[in-house]
Amino acid sequence: MTDVATSGTPATPATPAPPARGRPVTLGPPGPEPTANGRFEGFGGQFVPETLIPALEELEAEFRTAWTSDGFRAEFADLLTNYAGRPTPVTECANLSDRLGVRVLLKREDLTHTGSHKINNVLGQALLTRRMGKRRVIAETGAGQHGVATATACALFGLDCTVFMGAVDVERQALNVWRMQLLGAEVVPVQSGSRTLKDAVNDALRDWVATVESTHYCIGSVVGPHPYPWIVREFQRVVGDEARAQCLAHLGRDPDVVIACVGGGSNAIGTFTGFVDSPARLIGVEAGGLGIESGRHGASVARGVPGVLHGARSLFLQDEAGQILEAHSISAGLDYPGVGPEHAGLAAAGRAEYVSATDEVALEGFRLLSETEGIVPALEPAHAIGWLARAAGNEVPAGATVLVTMSGRGDKDAAQVAEILRLR
Amino acid sequence: MNLGPHLTARRDAGASLLVPYVTGGLGDDWTDVVRAVVDAGADAVEIGIPFSDPVMDGPTIQAASVRALEAGTTPTSILGEVRTLDVGVPLAVMTYCNLVFHAGCTRFAEALHDAGVDGAILPDLPLGEIDEWADAADAAGVETVMLAAPNTTDARLDAICARSRGFLYGVSLMGITGERDSLATSAGEIARRAKAATDLPVLLGVGISTPEQAADASQVADGVVVGSALIARLLDGAGPDGAHDLVAAFRRALDGD
Ligand SMILES: Cc1ncc(COP(=O)(O)O)c(C=O)c1O
Numbered sequence: 001m002t003d004v005a006t007s008g009t010p011a012t013p014a015t016p017a018p019p020a021r022g023r024p025v026t027l028g029p030p031g032p033e034p035t036a037n038g039r040f041e042g043f044g045g046q047f048v049p050e051t052l053i054p055a056l057e058e059l060e061a062e063f064r065t066a067w068t069s070d071g072f073r074a075e076f077a078d079l080l081t082n083y084a085g086r087p088t089p090v091t092e093c094a095n096l097s098d099r100l101g102v103r104v105l106l107k108r109e110d111l112t113h114t115g116s117h118k119i120n121n122v123l124g125q126a127l128l129t130r131r132m133g134k135r136r137v138i139a140e141t142g143a144g145q146h147g148v149a150t151a152t153a154c155a156l157f158g159l160d161c162t163v164f165m166g167a168v169d170v171e172r173q174a175l176n177v178w179r180m181q182l183l184g185a186e187v188v189p190v191q192s193g194s195r196t197l198k199d200a201v202n203d204a205l206r207d208w209v210a211t212v213e214s215t216h217y218c219i220g221s222v223v224g225p226h227p228y229p230w231i232v233r234e235f236q237r238v239v240g241d242e243a244r245a246q247c248l249a250h251l252g253r254d255p256d257v258v259i260a261c262v263g264g265g266s267n268a269i270g271t272f273t274g275f276v277d278s279p280a281r282l283i284g285v286e287a288g289g290l291g292i293e294s295g296r297h298g299a300s301v302a303r304g305v306p307g308v309l310h311g312a313r314s315l316f317l318q319d320e321a322g323q324i325l326e327a328h329s330i331s332a333g334l335d336y337p338g339v340g341p342e343h344a345g346l347a348a349a350g351r352a353e354y355v356s357a358t359d360e361v362a363l364e365g366f367r368l369l370s371e372t373e374g375i376v377p378a379l380e381p382a383h384a385i386g387w388l389a390r391a392a393g394n395e396v397p398a399g400a401t402v403l404v405t406m407s408g409r410g411d412k413d414a415a416q417v418a419e420i421l422r423l424r
Numbered sequence: 425m426n427l428g429p430h431l432t433a434r435r436d437a438g439a440s441l442l443v444p445y446v447t448g449g450l451g452d453d454w455t456d457v458v459r460a461v462v463d464a465g466a467d468a469v470e471i472g473i474p475f476s477d478p479v480m481d482g483p484t485i486q487a488a489s490v491r492a493l494e495a496g497t498t499p500t501s502i503l504g505e506v507r508t509l510d511v512g513v514p515l516a517v518m519t520y521c522n523l524v525f526h527a528g529c530t531r532f533a534e535a536l537h538d539a540g541v542d543g544a545i546l547p548d549l550p551l552g553e554i555d556e557w558a559d560a561a562d563a564a565g566v567e568t569v570m571l572a573a574p575n576t577t578d579a580r581l582d583a584i585c586a587r588s589r590g591f592l593y594g595v596s597l598m599g600i601t602g603e604r605d606s607l608a609t610s611a612g613e614i615a616r617r618a619k620a621a622t623d624l625p626v627l628l629g630v631g632i633s634t635p636e637q638a639a640d641a642s643q644v645a646d647g648v649v650v651g652s653a654l655i656a657r658l659l660d661g662a663g664p665d666g667a668h669d670l671v672a673a674f675r676r677a678l679d680g681d
Contacts, residue, residue, distance in 0.1 A: 037552065037553075045553055047550075048479075049479070049480050049547050049571070050547075050550050050551075050573040050576060050584075051573040051575060051595065051599075053550055053552075054575050054576075054577065192483075192486055192490075199477075202477050206479055209598065209599055210598055212575070212598065213575065213598070306525070307526055308520075308522045309522060310477075310479075311548075322523045323476040323523075324476045324477050
């Protein structure tokens with residue numbers, strides 16, 4: 001668009017030309033590092049086959065350089081802005097607030113490209129993959145959101161992409177399987193173990209042991225061996241950093257309570273990192289499945305014990321001998337028997353609280369947000385909404401101001417929920 | 425009997441070492457399988473304690489682990505049966521570190537020792553994380569066998585060899601356990617580098633699938649670990665007799681007969 005006002009022709013209304021591209025979001029400064037051996041309050045570490053050690057060392061060195069390089073940060077910020085659609089808004093939920101007697105704000109990760117917070121991490125890791133000169137990317141996925149995000153970034157960057165997905169999840173997230181294939185990824189249904197997210201991570205690790213010299217493993221949450229929990233947290237903290245600034249601008253202060261759902265814990269840690277030095281209460285909502293007492297759930301902080309899985313020491317659901325138990329959740333993205341090490345550390349330090357919401361409560365949350373606000377949440381953050389709906393007025397005092405991270409949108413779950421409700 | 429001294433003496437006497445792997449709890453007769461492979465010429469036996477999430481294992485050993493776990497196998501039940509074995513060669517346990525940490529390093533190491541186990545192989549416990557376990561194992565008299573991979577750097581290889589007890593486990597290829605059509609080209613190279621770095625016996629494992637491959641591997645290495653090739657036959661119902669035949673064939677190939 002040319003500037004007609006200075007060319008002597010009749011003046012057009014003085015609206016400034018919109019920028020062709022958004023001004024890149026501002027990234028917070030690099031956050032605190034885990035200890036040298038990758039620990040958060042003793043959790044974390046690098047419990048992997050020897051074959052993977054050189055790749056983890058390379059990745060750590062690459063990330064360390066990249067994350068303090070202006071060029072890398074500018075490129076990441078540009079992708080987050082002009083490709084992923086950041087910053088995402090914070091939405092005031094007047095109707096829901098009226099209903100619950102607490103003031104509810106949503107951080108809208110559901111509005112990002114591909115529909116969940118997973119895109120933030122994946123764009124960062126795709127940039128790292130390119131820097132390391134690798135041509136192939138593998139990923140695990142539960143709900144399919146991380147798989148779709150990875151397949152998207154690989155399409156954009158021209159990388160080969162293989163996504164491991166438990167056969168059970170392939171079934172319940174059929175739409176996302178198709179989306180990944182459309183984007184050019186190969187989806188490998190995993191038949192081992194519980195055939196869900198845990199087993200998808202196992203098979204991704206097994207692939208990586210054989211292909212590590214040419215392949216980057218793009219882990220989708222703040223789990224796995226060091227440096228992954230640190231890298232993924234740094235790529236996701238844009239959620240919390242943005243939300244903190246938006247809350248300050250909108251409320252003039254921090255919210256009283258910050259809530260996010262916890263599978264592996266990436267949207268929650270991304271959110272919490274922005275508020276960890278604020279007075280806000282931090283609450284992670286885990287999958288309560290059929291109820292904690294039923295033993296069929298994904299509440300790893302509440303019911304897990306310290307152990308080692310997928311390369312890190314953290315909290316995991318285990319039997320008396322130390323065999324990892326299958327998790328259960330209506331939501332594929334929370335159907336994981338462990339939690340990222342930094343969450344185990346935050347729980348141990350008492351800085352964050354972890355609660356759970358059952359499948360039933362998540363379905364309540366799913367309907368409630370849809371009906372009151374016209375926002376259909378993914379089943380994962382529906383756990384956070386459902387928990388809040390029941391906790392408002394007791395664990396969360398009436399009148400409190402609450403920020404909830406809406407980590408993704410519900411399109412992927414519509415068919416599954418419709419089927420569940422139809423069968424009733 | 426100690427793992428390192430026994431294998432070293434056998435090597436120094438000119439033998440190529442043969443260490444078969446048997447999944448503990450795979451079938452009611454798994455201890456008979458251990459006896460059979462010793463009878464067929466094994467120099468030591470690696471006994472797997474199955475774990476729910478064995479990331480270093482391919483489909484064959486995964487299937488064996490699932491079968492053993494579904495039969496109710498636990499670390500305690502396996503060690504209880506190991507205690508009854510008196511086979512005349514050293515035994516090493518191979519498992520994943522969560523089972524060790526869950527029990528507690530000292531308790532687990534002492535349980536191994538009490539069951540008559542000489543060594544331990546923990547493929548997901550690399551050098552940087554080894555100390556807590558290895559110190560407990562040293563104190564209990566259990567030898568911790570370390571693994572080196574084809575992409576391990578020279579400096580790291582030296583440190584791994586220095587920390588390893590019993591023998592040095594050379595991973596023959598970039599990958600997980602499972603049968604392969606041919607011996608990886610990386611096998612000779614990691615064996616040669618490891619031999620230059622340590623006096624411990626150097627055994628190649630992962631992917632050693634046929635007696636011919638074992639014979640080739642032992643041109644450079646001091647011996648081999650044979651896992652999936654044996655487990656595949658056990659899963660097919662080969663039983664102790666079938667296991668004996670297969671291990672005897674490996675023995676003959678290694679002896680040059
Ligand atoms: C929308 C959404 N929210 C949350 C999660 C859980 O992951 P995390 O705990 O890493 O945020 C997923 C995982 O698939 C997801 O798709």
